[in-house]
Amino acid sequence: MSECLFCGIVEGTINGAVVYRDESVVAFKDINPRAPVHILIVPVKHISTLLDLAEEDQKLVGEIYSVANRLAKEQGIAKDGFRVVANCGAAAGQTVFHIHFHLLGGRSLSWPPG
Numbered sequence: 001m002s003e004c005l006f007c008g009i010v011e012g013t014i015n016g017a018v019v020y021r022d023e024s025v026v027a028f029k030d031i032n033p034r035a036p037v038h039i040l041i042v043p044v045k046h047i048s049t050l051l052d053l054a055e056e057d058q059k060l061v062g063e064i065y066s067v068a069n070r071l072a073k074e075q076g077i078a079k080d081g082f083r084v085v086a087n088c089g090a091a092a093g094q095t096v097f098h099i100h101f102h103l104l105g106g107r108s109l110s111w112p113p114g
């Protein structure tokens with residue numbers, strides 16, 4: 001069994017509220033939502049941080065943004081606006097070391113983030 005929480009959700013050994021899945025990308029609801037819509041979009045492939053992305057992962061990152069666009073429309077936040085954010089490393093607040101892109105929307109989002 002994988003020791004990575006998000007690998008566990010991807011594999012289905014850990015419960016997650018999955019809202020999208022294809023062969024390379026999975027999206028599920030954040031367990032501690034910071035906005036009315038807060039979804040985490042992750043690659044099926046385990047990659048620890050953004051710094052670990054390889055040249056071969058360029059297509060995968062594009063696919064993640066395509067899923068973000070699709071979910072923003074499906075979740076009804078596309079028109080008003082939304083944010084996609086990925087934290088990298090301790091100072092940015094990364095707590096789970098399987099890269100994930102937060103899709104946030106459904107309220108006004110302040111800038112810059114804290």
Ligand code: AMP
Pocket residue numbers: 005016028029030031032033040086087093094095096097
């Ligand atoms: P980050 O701080 O950028 O690493 O984000 C990690 C996110 O994972 C946080 O927003 C957590 O609320 C979320 N999270 C932690 N455990 C789970 C889980 N079991 N299912 C869904 N989301 C989770």
Ligand code: ZN
Pocket residue numbers: 004005006007008045046047097098
């Ligand atoms: Zn993982």
